[in-house]
Amino acid sequence: MSTQEQQQSTQNLTLVQAVRDGLHGEMERDDDVIVMGEDVGKNGGVFRATEGLWDDFGDDRVIDTPLAESGIAGTAVGMAAYGLKPVAEMQFSGFMYPAFDQIVSHAARLRNRSRGRYTASMVVRAPYGGGIRAPEHHSESKEAFYVHEPGLKVVIPSTPYDTKGLLAASIRDPDPVIFLEPKLIYRAFREEVPDDTYTVELGKAAVRREGTDISVFTWGAMTRPTLEAAEDLEEEGIDVEVVDLRTLSPMDTETIVESFKKTGRAAVVHEAPKTGGLAGEIIATIQEEALMYQEAPVERITGFDVPFPLYALEDYYLPEKARVADGIREAVEF
Amino acid sequence: MVTIDIKAESGQREMLRRMLTIRAFDTRAGELFADGELPGFVHLYIGEEAVGVGAISALEPDDYITSTHRGHGHCIAKGLDTYQMMAELYGKRDGYCNGKGGSMHIADVDAGMLGANGIVGAGPPLATGAALTASYKDEDRVALAFFGDGAVAQGQVHEGINLAATWDLPAIFVVENNHFGEATPVENQHNVEHLSATAEAYNIPGFTVDGMDVTAVYEAVEEARARAAAGDGPTFIEADTYRYKGHFEGDHEPYRTKDDIDDARERDAIDRFKTRLVDAGVITDAEFDDLEAEVEAEIDEATERAQDAEYPDPSEAYEDMFGAHVPEIEEFAARVRTDGGERQ
Numbered sequence: 001m002s003t004q005e006q007q008q009s010t011q012n013l014t015l016v017q018a019v020r021d022g023l024h025g026e027m028e029r030d031d032d033v034i035v036m037g038e039d040v041g042k043n044g045g046v047f048r049a050t051e052g053l054w055d056d057f058g059d060d061r062v063i064d065t066p067l068a069e070s071g072i073a074g075t076a077v078g079m080a081a082y083g084l085k086p087v088a089e090m091q092f093s094g095f096m097y098p099a100f101d102q103i104v105s106h107a108a109r110l111r112n113r114s115r116g117r118y119t120a121s122m123v124v125r126a127p128y129g130g131g132i133r134a135p136e137h138h139s140e141s142k143e144a145f146y147v148h149e150p151g152l153k154v155v156i157p158s159t160p161y162d163t164k165g166l167l168a169a170s171i172r173d174p175d176p177v178i179f180l181e182p183k184l185i186y187r188a189f190r191e192e193v194p195d196d197t198y199t200v201e202l203g204k205a206a207v208r209r210e211g212t213d214i215s216v217f218t219w220g221a222m223t224r225p226t227l228e229a230a231e232d233l234e235e236e237g238i239d240v241e242v243v244d245l246r247t248l249s250p251m252d253t254e255t256i257v258e259s260f261k262k263t264g265r266a267a268v269v270h271e272a273p274k275t276g277g278l279a280g281e282i283i284a285t286i287q288e289e290a291l292m293y294q295e296a297p298v299e300r301i302t303g304f305d306v307p308f309p310l311y312a313l314e315d316y317y318l319p320e321k322a323r324v325a326d327g328i329r330e331a332v333e334f
Numbered sequence: 335m336v337t338i339d340i341k342a343e344s345g346q347r348e349m350l351r352r353m354l355t356i357r358a359f360d361t362r363a364g365e366l367f368a369d370g371e372l373p374g375f376v377h378l379y380i381g382e383e384a385v386g387v388g389a390i391s392a393l394e395p396d397d398y399i400t401s402t403h404r405g406h407g408h409c410i411a412k413g414l415d416t417y418q419m420m421a422e423l424y425g426k427r428d429g430y431c432n433g434k435g436g437s438m439h440i441a442d443v444d445a446g447m448l449g450a451n452g453i454v455g456a457g458p459p460l461a462t463g464a465a466l467t468a469s470y471k472d473e474d475r476v477a478l479a480f481f482g483d484g485a486v487a488q489g490q491v492h493e494g495i496n497l498a499a500t501w502d503l504p505a506i507f508v509v510e511n512n513h514f515g516e517a518t519p520v521e522n523q524h525n526v527e528h529l530s531a532t533a534e535a536y537n538i539p540g541f542t543v544d545g546m547d548v549t550a551v552y553e554a555v556e557e558a559r560a561r562a563a564a565g566d567g568p569t570f571i572e573a574d575t576y577r578y579k580g581h582f583e584g585d586h587e588p589y590r591t592k593d594d595i596d597d598a599r600e601r602d603a604i605d606r607f608k609t610r611l612v613d614a615g616v617i618t619d620a621e622f623d624d625l626e627a628e629v630e631a632e633i634d635e636a637t638e639r640a641q642d643a644e645y646p647d648p649s650e651a652y653e654d655m656f657g658a659h660v661p662e663i664e665e666f667a668a669r670v671r672t673d674g675g676e677r678q
Contacts, residue, residue: 043517043588066487066523067454067515091516095453098489134374135436137452275662305662306655310436311373311425312645 013193016186018160019049019125022167023087025197027057030085033171036063036072037089037125046091047127047186073099073124077106080122085171093128093180094137100145107176108151120176123167128156129221129271130303130318131184135310141220141272141303146178147249147281153177153202154249158223160191162246165200173202182221205252207259211241214332215259217282218269219245222319226269229324238332248278256282257289265331267299269319274302296334301327337413338391340552343616347625349391349548350611353383353604354629356407359416360579362633363406363423363437367583371641372423376437379407381546381578384603385510386411388551389478389573393559398446398464398477400457402510403438404577405450408480412447414440416632420640427646428639434646448477455488457481458507462494465503465568476504476562478555484515486529495570499536504562506555507570510545512577517589533570545573546603549610575603 013021027033035053037045041064044051054062065072069090076086090096096103107120130139146154155170155177157163163181170177208223209230218226223244230240243259245252260266266286268279279300286298301319309317319327338352339345360378367376379386386407390399401408409419414430422429423437430440441449448464451457461479468475485491486509498505509530515523526532533540539561543550551573558569576598580587611617617625652667 038515039517046516064518064522066518067484068487068489070489071487097453098455132374135434135439135452138375304651306651309651310434312433313425313648313651316648317651 009195010192011195012190013160014187014190015157015160015163015181016047016049018163018193019167019181020051020053021193022164022197023050023053024056025164026168026171027053027061029197032083033085033087034061034063034079035087035089036065036076038065038067038072038091040064040089045089047183049125049127049181050089069095069097069099070102073102073107076122076124077102077110077120080107080120080176081110081118085121087123087125087171090124090126092138093126093142094140096124096126099124103146103152103176103178104149108149111175112151119174121174123170123177123179125179125181127183127186128180129182129184130308130314131221133311133314136307139308139314141180141270143180143248144272144276144278147278151175152249153247154180155202155247156180156182156220157246158182158185158220158244160193162200162206164193165198166202166246168197169199169202172199177202180220184221185224188224200246203247203250203252205255206244206246207241207255208244209240209242211239211263213239213263214265214267214328215241215243215256215263216267216269216324216328217243217245217256219248220271222269222271225319225321226324228321229328232321232325233328238328240328251281251285253285253289256285260286260290261293264293264295265334267301267324267327267331269301269324269327271303271318273305274300275305277302296331299327299331335394336391336556337393337395340391340549345391346611346616349387350604350607350617351625351629352387352391352411353548353607354626355416355632356383356386356410357604358629358633359410359419359636360406362637364579364583366423366637372437373425374436376423376583377404377581378577378579378583379404381598381602382510382512382575383407384548384607385508385545385551385573385575386480388548389480389508389555392552392555393476393478394474396446396475397559398448398461398468398475400448400461400464400477400479401450402457402480402482402485403450403452403454404482405438405440409440409442409447409450412442412445414442414445414447417636417639420636421643424640424643425645426640426643427650428643432646432650434651455481455485455491458491458494459497460494461505461507462498462503465498465505465562466501469501469503474563476506476559478506478508480508480510482515483509483511483513483520483529484523485509486532487515487523495532495536495538495568498568499538502565502567504565505568506558506562507568508555509570509572510575511572512575514577514581514589516581517585517587519589528572530570530572536570538568538570540570540572542572542574544601545575546601546606548603548607
């Protein structure tokens with residue numbers, strides 16, 4: 001675990017390659033780590049996130065399952081309770097609903113229900129989010145479902161480096177983690193990623209850009225358009241701080257509040273629908289912890305309250321640079 | 335009255351035409367996807383035409399079907415319009431879902447088509463519900479669920495079958511065994527040689543038919559429909575078939591060889607049915623060629639019209655969310671109308 005060494009060797013990886021690299025590293029490190037899911041083995045996964053793992057670790061540790069999300073999740077809970085470290089892939093996060101019962105009723109509650117005697121130390125990985133020209137199940141972002149369930153941790157990376165480190169931390173975590181991978185940026189850009197394994201601590205946000213006028217909280221694929229909007233707004237004299245939450249449960253309220261106290265204004269950008277989305281939770285946190293610092297209503301720049309639309313409407317549904325910039329201006333000019 | 339009477343020569347020609355239409359439609363859809371014309375994901379039915387056409391032809395026109403993510407063939411066999419289908423694939427307003435559903439969600443309830451389905455295994459319980467409704471209303475209608483071999487691993491498939499069997503509902507369960515659940519061979523997903531063995535657990539008739547023989551599928555479903563309509567409950571039919579294309583367009587198919595596909599093509603459903611009809615004097619080679627050309631022309635026209643059709647307006651995203659008026663949704667719609675044109 002050489003987290004911050006200067007001399008370590010790196011590879012220039014995309015986000016999805018960092019998933020693969022992270023899985024490989026953890027499987028080498030711990031024989032109890034088992035990857036399972038639909039076509040994750042021989043085929044290497046529909047998004048290639050498990051490519052080559054089957055060749056390196058074989059049938060026993062890279063398990064091709066039937067199309068049976070409930071069975072996959074439930075089996076993973078059983079494996080985890082008996083000491084293995086399953087990393088179950090759901091092919092798309094929209095396919096997770098049959099598995100929802102096992103995740104919510106069992107994975108999330110095993111520790112509490114058994115008063116700490118059993119835990120389900122497992123990871124459920126799924127590509128999530130929109131922007132790939134496919135409707136509904138293939139594009140939606142339902143992170144709030146999982147955040148709402150006590151006992152689950154929810155992680156959404158936005159960079160290749162974080163992906164590998166957060167995935168490793170999730171696998172080593174003693175509790176169940178829902179690890180949602182923004183597939184829009186699976187191959188959008190590359191970053192130097194250390195060859196060695198390392199962890200990025202769960203529950204810690206990253207300030208991607210420091211600013212003094214407004215704090216913008218976001219995660220996953222929305223981080224990039226938010227940063228781009230921040231760059232544009234700099235020319236208008238608006239100094240934007242961008243906070244990438246990275247872990248949505250437990251949420252890093254300390255960083256959120258600290259940033260807000262500095263700027264007094266905020267916006268939240270997420271691609272999930274507005275109502276019941278996590279923007280509301282972040283705003284409530286600000287209200288509770290920093291009300292007297294507040295200078296303007298907090299803007300919610302989000303997807304709309306409709307099923308994720310197809311193709312022609314997708315570009316309107318997803319917050320993009322211009323809409324993010326509009327929302328930020330509104331909060332700043334209030 | 336069955337949808338298509340297989341005993342009549344005109345019926346046989348119509349079944350051939352529908353199989354050719356499915357192949358032409360999906361061949362075109364594959365080409366358009368490769369050209370970057372079609373968005374999202376496209377799953378093609380090429381190779382499996384005999385299952386959809388054989389099964390649906392033996393139903394009555396008012397009967398219900400539920401479909402799958404590989405649903406274009408079921409739509410065409412059910413008599414849906416190829417232009418409205420193609421428009422939906424393009425995400426255009428004229429499509430069956432007004433451009434909001436795409437390839438995997440085409441539905442036409444009036445035609446008894448309860449929907450393609452992006453979720454593997456979601457259809458059978460819906461068919462059970464439709465069958466229960468027919469039974470409750472004492473209507474002579476049955477519901478047939480198509481699903482793949484991969485779906486047989488899904489719990490909700492079994493829940494749907496168990497309910498229909500226990501309640502003696504007029505349902506028919508047709509598993510299209512194309513030998514791969516996505517990229518995994520059927521033998522690695524199930525512990526039975528024939529998926530029709532599933533029927534035993536529910537104490538309903540179950541059998542395996544040659545799913546690349548349209549007549550065999552027709553006869554099996556004809557019998558199942560008679561049983562369902564008589565109040566004797568559901569039947570489980572496994573149609574042994576093969577998909578010639580990948581799970582989705584763009585699938586690099588490491589799980590099989592070209593020889594495997596060529597072997598399956600030896601039993602091609604269209605070739606076999608054509609030969610049978612030519613031998614029986616129902617159709618000449620020249621008439622077959624004309625039929626193929628007619629079908630091609632239909633798909634050409636459907637494609638051109640779909641390309642020229644309009645996209646839905648962004649504000650239409652908010653239509654059809656609830657039956658009752660929801661003011662908040664109006665606010666959202668107004669916001670999008672203001673934003674209109676700022677797409678990047």
